[in-house]
Amino acid sequence: MSNVATNEKIPNNVNLAGDRRLQRALEQWQPSFVNWWKEMGPEGFLSQDVYLRTAISADSDGWAHFDYVKMPDYRWGIFLADPVEDRKIGFGDEMGKPAWQAVPGEHRNTLRRLIVTQGDTEPASVEQQRLLGQTCPSLYDLRNLFQVNVEEGRHLWAMVYLLHTYFGRDGREEAEALLKRRSGNPDNPRILGAFNAPIADWLSFYMFTYFTDRDGKYQLLALAESAFDPLSRTTRFMLTEEAHHMFVGETGILRVCERTADIMNEFPGDDPRQHGAIDLPTIQRYMNFWYSISLDLFGGEVSSNAAAYFASGIKGRAHEDRFEDHVALEGSYDFEIPKDGKLERESVPLRNAMNEVLRDAYVSDSQRGVDKFNKLLGEKNIDFKLMLPSRRFNRSVGLYAGLHTTPAGEFLSDEEWENRKGEWLPSEADLTYVKSLMTKPIYERGKMANWVAAPKRGIKGRPVDFEYVRVD
Numbered sequence: 006m007s008n009v010a011t012n013e014k015i016p017n018n019v020n021l022a023g024d025r026r027l028q029r030a031l032e033q034w035q036p037s038f039v040n041w042w043k044e045m046g047p048e049g050f051l052s053q054d055v056y057l058r059t060a061i062s063a064d065s066d067g068w069a070h071f072d073y074v075k076m077p078d079y080r081w082g083i084f085l086a087d088p089v090e091d092r093k094i095g096f097g098d099e100m101g102k103p104a105w106q107a108v109p110g111e112h113r114n115t116l117r118r119l120i121v122t123q124g125d126t127e128p129a130s131v132e133q134q135r136l137l138g139q140t141c142p143s144l145y146d147l148r149n150l151f152q153v154n155v156e157e158g159r160h161l162w163a164m165v166y167l168l169h170t171y172f173g174r175d176g177r178e179e180a181e182a183l184l185k186r187r188s189g190n191p192d193n194p195r196i197l198g199a200f201n202a203p204i205a206d207w208l209s210f211y212m213f214t215y216f217t218d219r220d221g222k223y224q225l226l227a228l229a230e231s232a233f234d235p236l237s238r239t240t241r242f243m244l245t246e247e248a249h250h251m252f253v254g255e256t257g258i259l260r261v262c263e264r265t266a267d268i269m270n271e272f273p274g275d276d277p278r279q280h281g282a283i284d285l286p287t288i289q290r291y292m293n294f295w296y297s298i299s300l301d302l303f304g305g306e307v308s309s310n311a312a313a314y315f316a317s318g319i320k321g322r323a324h325e326d327r328f329e330d331h332v333a334l335e336g337s338y339d340f341e342i343p344k345d346g347k348l349e350r351e352s353v354p355l356r357n358a359m360n361e362v363l364r365d366a367y368v369s370d371s372q373r374g375v376d377k378f379n380k381l382l383g384e385k386n387i388d389f390k391l392m393l394p395s396r397r398f399n400r401s402v403g404l405y406a407g408l409h410t411t412p413a414g415e416f417l418s419d420e421e422w423e424n425r426k427g428e429w430l431p432s433e434a435d436l437t438y439v440k441s442l443m444t445k446p447i448y449e450r451g452k453m454a455n456w457v458a459a460p461k462r463g464i465k466g467r468p469v470d471f472e473y474v475r476v477d
């Protein structure tokens with residue numbers, strides 16, 4: 006990759022030094038960002054050295070540089086994936102025309118809104134996770150939390166770069182507003198539902214990185230197809246970082262299952278809670294919650310917005326090249342639409358179902374990890390299967406919003422729901438119990454909290470008992 010500037014105030018491969026106005030605007034935003042980090046980033050961890058990966062260029066060996074760094078000094082940079090020469094629009098009405106290097110006037114508001122929505126989730130997640138360092142199960146986990154946090158910070162930079170570069174004064178104002186909204190604040194909340202839910206314990210953190218970061222993966226894949234080439238290039242690079250976030254979630258849930266299974270085998274017949282482990286039904290309830298609110302992030306099943314994004318080339322499907330028909334004017338998608346307590350099949354033009362097409366890919370990707378969790382339980386002779394609930398379960402957006410169903414998707418009356426929801430969603434008692442396991446942090450090298458198994462290996466070839474964070 007050419008033109009990598011790493012010794013500038015803002016490391017970048019976009020030749021920032023060649024555009025003084027832009028450089029100055031971003032250098033003005035930078036201190037606001039660092040102030041936001043100090044106020045809303047990981048509480049109590051401004052001065053410790055953390056063994057972190059920093060992107061210093063976008064090519065395969067430069068993007069993952071490991072060293073100790075204090076988080077406020079992290080080198081948040083702007084990196085775009087290499088341009089695809091002569092790139093053409095790959096879908097929709099404009100298919101085959103050159104990709105856009107600037108924002109077409111007629112798509113300005115829509116693009117800005119999508120970029121702001123994407124950007125808003127990044128700082129939101131850091132805010133949601135800001136207290137977790139104080140109850141970490143190990144130094145290994147603490148470091149992974151911080152790795153995820155600094156990279157979400159960089160993802161915010163990625164979107165702010167686009168706002169500053171392509172959206173003029175509106176873009177600069179939006180960049181300021183991204184630092185002003187606060188997760189969970191009723192007066193000035195983050196834009197999307199799941200990013201206002203508290204992540205109050207580490208099981209929630211693993212579920213969030215498994216399910217909600219995976220929405221990130223699919224939204225980024227869809228934006229990577231965009232006709233707006235700078236958006237495509239920046240999201241392609243973000244995806245390389247996203248993989249680690251989902252790894253943290255998947256291995257986290259797996260390690261919790263492993264520990265619980267071991268306790269169940271050691272004390273057959275006992276409630277694992279008697280031995281300080283997290284019982285499998287509680288894990289299932291957490292899964293039901295985080296999966297269902299993450300499904301909401303894909304938007305309505307039937308969406309004229311989604312149809313318009315697809316038509317204009319703004320947002321495609323994940324891996325558009327795997328589809329045969331990139332125009333999607335002829336196909337349709339069959340939905341089960343709730344009517345008077347029953348489901349009726351109805352066909353919708355394919356373009357209006359693009360949110361659902363993306364959700365389909367997400368659902369099967371989510372299932373793959375759940376299969377791994379169940380394989381582990383099977384290997385340990387535990388007779389319990391974790392399951393993703395029906396897409397209709399606990400939804401707040403789209404066709405099934407506000408309806409009550411069992412995890413299998415069968416409709417319930419309001420009264421039945423009230424009586425039974427504690428079986429399916431984490432209850433106050435569950436949350437209190439899980440939190441009670443996590444009242445103090447574990448900072449001894451190599452030691453793990455009682456409720457989670459040790460990871461199989463450390464980070465970047467380091468041992469599990471490596472001093473991932475120098476907690477003084």
Ligand code: BYC
Nearest residue numbers: 123126130197198217218221224301302303304305308310
């Ligand atoms: N909460 O036509 P519809 C990540 C609104 S995660 C609240 O279905 P559309 C990350 C919607 O805005 C990835 N409101 O919407 C993960 C619309 O409002 P208006 C984030 C919602 O436009 C972990 C109305 O309902 N990236 O990166 O098709 C850690 C009608 O809905 C919600 C993106 O989301 C909701 N859940 O789809 C860190 C990509 N859902 O127009 C980071 C950018 C819908 O009536 N965003 N609404 O005022 C988009 O592509 C689209 O905005 C959405 C919604 C897919 C979110």
Ligand code: FE
Nearest residue numbers: 127157160221
């Ligand atoms: Fe992100």
Ligand code: FE
Nearest residue numbers: 218221247250
């Ligand atoms: Fe992420």
